[in-house]
Amino acid sequence: PGLGNADVEAICERVRRSFEATPFASKAYGEEPLEVSLTVSIGVCEMSEESSGVDSILAEADKALYRAKNSGRNRVCR
Numbered sequence: 001p002g003l004g005n006a007d008v009e010a011i012c013e014r015v016r017r018s019f020e021a022t023p024f025a026s027k028a029y030g031e032e033p034l035e036v037s038l039t040v041s042i043g044v045c046e047m048s049e050e051s052s053g054v055d056s057i058l059a060e061a062d063k064a065l066y067r068a069k070n071s072g073r074n075r076v077c078r
Helices: 005-021 054-070
Strands: 024-026 034-036
Touching: none
Parallel strands: none
Antiparallel strands: 024 034
């Protein structure tokens, strides 16, 4: 609450960059650790007077997430 669009997008972008920059170790039992890189796509939506509840907000965020995935992945979309 109280954050503007630019603030929210900046926070999401920091989260996305953090995942991208952090190597993760994956180790199957008895095997050598394997370092893997992860990326994330994030969908952002704005709660408004027209929002009819949690379900509608989640649906808008889900649409934004799929816009991020369909436009190249590893990005933040509104």
